[in-house]
Amino acid sequence: MSERVLQDSAGVEMVPPLSDDLDSLACLLDVALSAVGSGRDERGGPLPLGGPVAIADDVRRALVNQALPATGTDPALVLAQLSRILAAGAADPTHPFCAAHLHCPPLAVGVAADLVAAVLNQSLDSWDQAPAASEFERQVIDSLAHLAGYDPSVAGGVVTSGGTESNLMGLLLARDAAATGQARVFASELAHFSVARNAQLLGMDPQAVVDVPTDRAGRMDPDALEVAMTAALRRGEQPAAVVATAGTTDLGSIDPLVDVATVARRHGAWLHIDAAYGGGALFSSRLQPLLAGLAGADSIALDLHKLGWLPIPAGVFLVHDHTALAPLATRVAYLNPADDENAGIPSLLGRSLRTTRRADAFKIAVCLRALGREGLGALVDRCHELATYAASRVARHRRLQLWATPVLTTVVFSYTARTDSSAVNAVLRRRLLFAGKAVVGRADLNGAVWLKLTLLNPQASKTDIDRLLDAIVAAGEEEDR
Template sequence: MSPVHPRGHTPDPTDSPLPGTSENPGPPGSAGAPDAVDDATASATAAAAADVPTSAGDASVPGTSGTARTRTERSTPTPDDPVAPAVAPAPGAAGAGDVRGIPAVPGSAGDSDVTRIPGSAADSHGSVPATAPAGGPGAPGGPGSVGGAALLAGGVDGPEALAPLLAQVLGALRVGAEARGGPLPGGGPEGVAGALRDLLAPGSLLPETGEQDALWELTRALAATAADPADPLCAAHLHVPSLAVAAAADLAVAALNPSLDSWDQAPGGTEIETAVLRLLAGAVGFARPEEARGVFTTGGTESNLMALLLARDAVLAREFGVQGGGAIPAEAAGRLRVFCSAAAHFSLARAAAVLGLGAHAVVPIETGEDGTLDPRLLDWGLADARTAGSIPCCVVATAGTTDRGAVDPLRSIAAVARRHAVPFHVDAAYGGGALFSDRLAPLLDGLGLADTVGLDLHKLGWQPVAAGVLLAADAATLGPLEQRVAYLNPADDEEAGYTSLLGRSLRTTRRPDAFKVAVTLRTLGRSGLGALVDRCHELVHHAARAIAAEPRLELVADPVLTTVLFRYLPDLAAVPALPEAPAEAGDDPAMALSNEVNAELRRLLLADGTAVVGRTELPGPGGGVRLKLTLLNPHTTEADLDRLLALVVAAGAAVEREWAGRAGPAPHRPSTTQEKPA
């Protein structure tokens, strides 16, 4: 890997062009900005359709003609000084004298100025003109005039009201992203709070009279202070960049504002959700998809909660005759158990507590070296539970653990659950997107044997949050959720064909999130979505190879889906002592040092706004803090990943230099660098 400076150029908001200039247009309608939405729309459309040259090795992604860049390009330093500023700052300038060798960012330690968002109340250069030309904020009859800000998004006139506002939003998103200049704002929590302080002050947030530039300023502020998963250096979490077509579809839903709790609030939305769920039921492999039912949820947490509720009630009905949402009988209290792998999602324990089972009701089964649940241990655990008087009420397999992306052996687990007559749920919130990929779909063999399946299409489906799904193989499974409410779903209405989805969800008011999914499925097709999944899978394997080849990094295991775990190996001779006592590392000073350095280098990257790298902890001997890349941006290139890993190495070296400077000369040690295991 070539050495890369961790931050490179940090844009200084005080140098930003004034709003209303060609470099930094103000709100649409102001000087230097498009005064008609058609111009803005045409420009945006042209930009989206233009061919963007890609670097060598870029993969073609369906629906694109290149790799779009959403960040300010950073400079690359000379190999002799991988952590020096690309351009040496003058004494007293931002970035000068930084003890870590990483230039200061506005609002961070080393910079006396609070980060300012161009055009915000805190920026003396960026005020929005008090009076904007026709078409912009303050125009007669437009947003900002008396009654103008209260125009409605729906109806025949809705698009006309939305058009100039959308032009403002699109312009502010671009200006905010340019001001941010990277995957997230520099300065850490204090810098972000300082940047937003004036905009979010009570008098500014709720003034006596409305402010005409609120949409522009707050949108720009949101973009400038966002962690942007569209930036290739933002790679920590299961946090995807939304597809533009999905975000546009979501706007249509926001404008129409349907609610799925009754047919007469969402006639089309009801049909769309039903059709999308029917399609997904077939995709997961249910034996009789026509008998399946489901619901869109807020994500895996809600899906898991609902799955455990349905499993609990099925077992209570079968073994104790409890019907229709009845209470847990005294003879079952404290005896119900949920079995899952030790790597299953934390939301299961929380769901068990919410459902009155208690968090202790979740029984974690030890995983193998590959991080998956061992069906033999599950079999024994279920048998032992019955012998001890417990009542297994659900077996949960995970298709894509959060850290390792491990997929439990679903077919074998289904057989065990069936043998013990226990409801079987699969949490496929992460791994469910593999269904679109011919290469990865075999990992999900046996998924269709589950009683319930949870999917998150705001992960490997690239949807705006939220796009969770819970599917049930048998419509009767959803029975405990049934509700009859006179003003929403009277029986005679349903008999007449006015179907209500009220009895499929824990929520009443519910937006049709299936619409953006329907638009995406039809726009990209299975092969298009599969290509996105495959591209991310290729990227994570490139990252794993690069980690294995870098002497200062250690790979945990080969990736399965799109996540990879690793750690930085500190130089034991360079840092003679920890700055503080280690937290939990036993008596192993090398492990304690590794944990502290890896944790600190990640915070350093965050505070500088350089990169967003994940962190987790592995249990047991040889465990401890590990770094994580979760690669969900199919526009990322191999060169981006090489650069990201070089940033990690450079940040680790910077932490070591700072700590060594505090501690003084290091005592002699036989090994200078923590070595990778053979």
């Protein structure tokens, strides 16, 4: 018996194995993966049957209505039971009919790398908790800054929890860079909701975010932006930031980045580009031209847990000039004392809003190296082709109406009902969800309910798309009798 094993008076081990016990970990992983397989087989589709009440009941039963019992049970047994329940009740992004959200099926190598990060449990709030991990992050940021068109020797950035946090950082830096006054943020009416919520979190007033109109293709109108910014200036307000979107959540549309940048510059505003979705196009030589002008941004949000096939979270925040991160600088003795820094120990605190921070950069580094730009670009192209195919099928279907040609991997369309199309589309989507048949997205546009396929599964086939559209039409017909 190792002297490190603590026992209670009855000789029962009190401290379960820690992550350095790789043999125990391997056994637990075997148990967990086999339970995931059983749970997935039990589910048999993209989503469990039965809707929210039935699935919540399954979870409560597995927990015996008590997530924290007084005494524990064999860890392998608990892991097996609960992993099976989680998998059986999962929305499965690897299933081709799970096509609603920017929720990608992660690459197996990325999941394995994520596990390595969990095993080693590095924390990027200080170098002495993450010596190699902090350099992995620096290298990842340099490579992605270069990909975005920035000069990596000047640029800076950090790995984030996702687009929401990256957008918050962009707005925070914009606010701090702006002259004092009533700060205004200009974003298209299709910008992600996190822009408005972040402005609120930053203490801006409720009118701070000005909606700029878009054209029918969902792109910000630069002339309307000019008018809105000029009007704000006339009212004595401070145009602090313009947020352009490269890949809107609803349509995948990309604002005219060059023209928007020109207007933003003219008014001295910070330009943040939310490329959380569309940033993935940088990997594809075919689609990369869609992002022309990206490097004109002061800051950029990218999400590799969307068009990057990494497990959540894998957000990235980039700044054109690393000195722009200065407002985040923080000095605390327990994490980055000045004398440590003078002695050559990197200070990590001034990059992020978070303190404890997992080494998400590691799985990004593994996937970037493993697939390379071309490998990732091929996945982007594949999903784009699937979207183009789906749109062509929709356009030819007598009961379906296409909103617009897909820009990235999103197809927006509606089932044309004999009665109220909006109501039928809303209900048919829920009908598919509750039957566990398909996870289809929804977009409310021009006051009507539309359906949305966000195609991020490069292994899906054209036959899968045909069958998914057939299932949608069948659900529509059942609802529209």
